[in-house]
Amino acid sequence: MTDLxxxxxxxxxLVNHVFAEVSRDHDLTPQQAQLMCQLIAGPVGMGELTRLMxxxxxxxxxxxxxxxxxxxxxxxxxxxxxxxxxxxxxxxxVRLANKSHEGVIAELERRAASLTDEERDAxxxxxxxxxx
Amino acid sequence: MTDLxxxxxxxxxLVNHVFAEVSRDHDLTPQQAQLMCQLIAGPVGMGELTRLMxxxxxxxxxxxxxxxxxxxxxxxxxxxxxxxxxxxxxxxxVRLANKSHEGVIAELERRAASLTDEERDAxxxxxxxxxx
DNA sequence: TATTGTTATACTCTATAACTATA
DNA sequence: TATAGTTATAGAGTATAACAATA
Numbered sequence: 001m002t003d004l005x006x007x008x009x010x011x012x013x014l015v016n017h018v019f020a021e022v023s024r025d026h027d028l029t030p031q032q033a034q035l036m037c038q039l040i041a042g043p044v045g046m047g048e049l050t051r052l053m054x055x056x057x058x059x060x061x062x063x064x065x066x067x068x069x070x071x072x073x074x075x076x077x078x079x080x081x082x083x084x085x086x087x088x089x090x091x092x093x094v095r096l097a098n099k100s101h102e103g104v105i106a107e108l109e110r111r112a113a114s115l116t117d118e119e120r121d122a123x124x125x126x127x128x129x130x131x132x
Numbered sequence: 133m134t135d136l137x138x139x140x141x142x143x144x145x146l147v148n149h150v151f152a153e154v155s156r157d158h159d160l161t162p163q164q165a166q167l168m169c170q171l172i173a174g175p176v177g178m179g180e181l182t183r184l185m186x187x188x189x190x191x192x193x194x195x196x197x198x199x200x201x202x203x204x205x206x207x208x209x210x211x212x213x214x215x216x217x218x219x220x221x222x223x224x225x226v227r228l229a230n231k232s233h234e235g236v237i238a239e240l241e242r243r244a245a246s247l248t249d250e251e252r253d254a255x256x257x258x259x260x261x262x263x264x
Numbered sequence: 265t266a267t268t269g270t271t272a273t274a275c276t277c278t279a280t281a282a283c284t285a286t287a
Numbered sequence: 288t289a290t291a292g293t294t295a296t297a298g299a300g301t302a303t304a305a306c307a308a309t310a
Contacts, residue, residue: 001256001257001260002256002260003256004240004241004244004252004255004256004259005236005237005240005241005244006237007255007256007259007260007263008143008147008240008244008259009151009240010259010263011140011143011144011147011259011262011263012143012144012146012147012148012151014144014263015140015141015143015144016144016148017186019141019144020186029276029277029301031276031277032276045291046291046292047290047291054152055277055278055279056278056279056280057291057292057293058278058279058280058281058292058293058294058295059277059278059279060292061292061293061294062276062277062278062293063276063277063278065293066275066276066277078291081286081287081290081291082285082286082287082291083284083285083286083287083290083291083292084286084290084291084292085291085292104137104141105137105138108136108137108140108141109136109137111262112136112137112140112262114261114262114264115258115261115262119258119261120136122254122258123136123255123258123259123262124133124134124135124136124139125133126247126251126254126255126258127136127139127140127142127143127255128133128134128139129246129247129251130143130146130243130244130246130247131139131142131143131146132246161278161299161300163299163300164299177268178268178269179267179268179269187300187301187302188301188302188303189268189269189270190269190270190271190272190301190302190303191300191301191302192269193269193270193271194270194299194300194301195299195300195301197270198298198299198300210268213267213268213309213310214268214308214309214310215267215268215269215308215309215310216267216268216269216309217268217269
């Protein structure tokens with residue numbers, strides 16, 4: 001039995017590991033997989049992406065470059081602001097993003113399988129309280 | 133209210149962010165800080181370090197190189213196996229490792245401050261169950 | 265032969281600073 | 288002037304493959 005912060009750190013390591021493994025299975029880096037997961041719900045602008053992933057805009061430029069080079073996303077000019085782009089998954093990108101996302105969820109579900117339904121709900125609620 | 137896997141991923145992002153911020157405050161990269169935290173309890177061999185941090189041995193060589201160059205750790209030859217090294221914190225390293233570790237713990241405690249004592253205990257136990 | 269660790273190489277990831285184009 | 292994004296540069300992080308030294 002450890003203290004709460006230590007348990008939080010260990011949980012983070014577990015999630016990071018799962019994310020790395022799944023990404024690798026799909027021949028993506030964890031950063032590339034994370035970027036693509038951010039785009040599943042729909043196109044996102046560069047500025048919003050840098051905020052979501054807490055990266056400098058130049059870092060995001062490079063990350064998008066490499067994923068675009070693989071044909072997984074496209075830069076689409078914003079119709080309202082001609083300086084801006086919206087980053088959008090391609091068809092291949094949608095497939096890979098969904099598979100990656102599902103892979104992570106499935107593996108985390110598997111890790112949590114030892115919990116009862118009540119424990120799952122309690123854990124979800126408690127995590128939510130910390131994350132607010 | 134979201135599902136459990138999503139809450140786990142968000143928790144991981146929070147911890148990663150805290151780790152990145154604290155590392156930066158101490159002029160370390162998150163990887164360097166993580167390495168040094170592994171050494172707080174005492175010297176660790178390269179092989180064990182690669183296992184703990186899930187890195188290839190060549191990656192660990194480079195990581196140790198950069199931290200050693202800053203005078204925070206030392207390679208000490210193992211007395212039993214003359215191929216092996218034990219990686220050991222220097223005096224400066226001990227100070228910085230402890231400060232980083234405490235910084236992370238303190239910030240995570242702060243994030244969990246909204247929980248009651250019972251909720252803290254419950255969350256810690258539930259996380260422990262998933263981590264087994 | 266097997267193991268411990270390093271070196272060489274080639275990427276990816278990241279930030280800072282300077283830049284271009286549009287608002 | 289301010290904002291959205293890129294480019295240039297430098298360093299850190301990572302894996303694969305080949306290597307040296309010891310077991």
